[in-house]
Amino acid sequence: MTPPLPKIALTPGDCTGIGPEQTARVLHDGRMSGVARIVVVGDKRVLELGMRQAGVSFAYRRYDSPAAVNWSDGAVPLIDLGNTDPALYAPGVGSAESGRSTGDTLAQAIEFAKAGDVDAVSFAPLNKRAMYDGGWKFPDEHKMFAHLLNHRGYFSEMNVLDNQWMSRVTSHVSLRQAVEQITQQAIEDAIVLATTMMRKAGIAAPRLAVAALNPHAGENGLFGNEEIDIIRPAVETMANKGIDCKGPFPSDTVYLKAFAGDFDGVLAMYHDQGQIATKLRGFNRGVTVTAGLDTVFTTPAHGTAFDIVGRGVADTGAFENAIKLASRLVQFRQLAA
Numbered sequence: 001m002t003p004p005l006p007k008i009a010l011t012p013g014d015c016t017g018i019g020p021e022q023t024a025r026v027l028h029d030g031r032m033s034g035v036a037r038i039v040v041v042g043d044k045r046v047l048e049l050g051m052r053q054a055g056v057s058f059a060y061r062r063y064d065s066p067a068a069v070n071w072s073d074g075a076v077p078l079i080d081l082g083n084t085d086p087a088l089y090a091p092g093v094g095s096a097e098s099g100r101s102t103g104d105t106l107a108q109a110i111e112f113a114k115a116g117d118v119d120a121v122s123f124a125p126l127n128k129r130a131m132y133d134g135g136w137k138f139p140d141e142h143k144m145f146a147h148l149l150n151h152r153g154y155f156s157e158m159n160v161l162d163n164q165w166m167s168r169v170t171s172h173v174s175l176r177q178a179v180e181q182i183t184q185q186a187i188e189d190a191i192v193l194a195t196t197m198m199r200k201a202g203i204a205a206p207r208l209a210v211a212a213l214n215p216h217a218g219e220n221g222l223f224g225n226e227e228i229d230i231i232r233p234a235v236e237t238m239a240n241k242g243i244d245c246k247g248p249f250p251s252d253t254v255y256l257k258a259f260a261g262d263f264d265g266v267l268a269m270y271h272d273q274g275q276i277a278t279k280l281r282g283f284n285r286g287v288t289v290t291a292g293l294d295t296v297f298t299t300p301a302h303g304t305a306f307d308i309v310g311r312g313v314a315d316t317g318a319f320e321n322a323i324k325l326a327s328r329l330v331q332f333r334q335l336a337a
Helices: 019-028 044-054 096-114 128-133 141-148 175-181 184-200 215-219 226-240 254-259 271-282 317-336
Strands: 007-011 037-042 060-062 076-080 120-123 156-161 164-168 208-211 245-249 265-268 287-291 296-300
Touching (some): 007 019, 007 096, 007 317, 019 044, 019 317, 044 060, 044 076, 096 120, 096 128, 096 141, 120 317, 141 287, 141 296, 156 184, 156 271, 164 184, 184 208, 184 226, 184 265, 184 287, 208 254, 215 226, 245 254, 254 265, 265 271, 287 317
Parallel strands (some): 007 037, 007 120, 060 076, 208 245, 208 265
Antiparallel strands (some): 156 164, 156 287
16 A cells, blocks of 8 residues: 655745745646645745736635645645735845744744654745844754754755755854864764765665865865865764765865766765855755754755746746655655654
């Protein structure tokens, strides 16, 4: 007997961005119906805004919780939080109040996940600054998720593009802070998490490349000693423990090796080192996943795209891939249980 599809809470992101349009476009033709059972968590006014922006229309039915959803009903299930009136906020302009309600909506989706009512959360693009200014005092949503889940262990943001898993030792910090935070222990933790996530996604024997920090991988100390003193010892330590990891490789060529199929993933030292390469490769296909938490979270790797809000041209490729990845991660977890 085929197991039921995973239940995914979908939140429409910040209503001032392209999230409502993307949400409506993904839902109106049922294109994800064979991937997951989707329940929208948000405000019906935001969902209706998205329909107008996308030029589509579909029936939806309101429920009090995902547990009450009749999955045989053809209407899109919606948990109407009644917490966001998009008419109050200018499209394409960051708003602290909109950021606050975006965070509130995600927090409610997390409560549903904690209760076991949904298996994962996929969310449309949000604005980190708006959420912070709105009272969610976290540098990014991943740290917010960890806080709400009372998570105390290591976790990190990762990006997935064409089944290539791109991770990083440091993420949303200044470049100066990133360099200071690159330690052997941090690299070892990141290697473990990266390979663990790849296995959870069905890659039985993940091959991980580790990027250098300095130009040309330091040129044997000519441009810096981090590769000699920190990165290589971390790679060798984890390789000796049975993890298939190699490096450090110069960061300007390591992604070429990965995209050619030599590796299943790359561990960057800092945020843009990996993001530039992957976004150039496939801006409208990449997915961000919060790795290391009990709940599965996925989102498009791009942002709110304030410059095209309301024009009806927002691409949904990355959002669709985010939903697919969330479903895949849940299904592999269920098989392993």
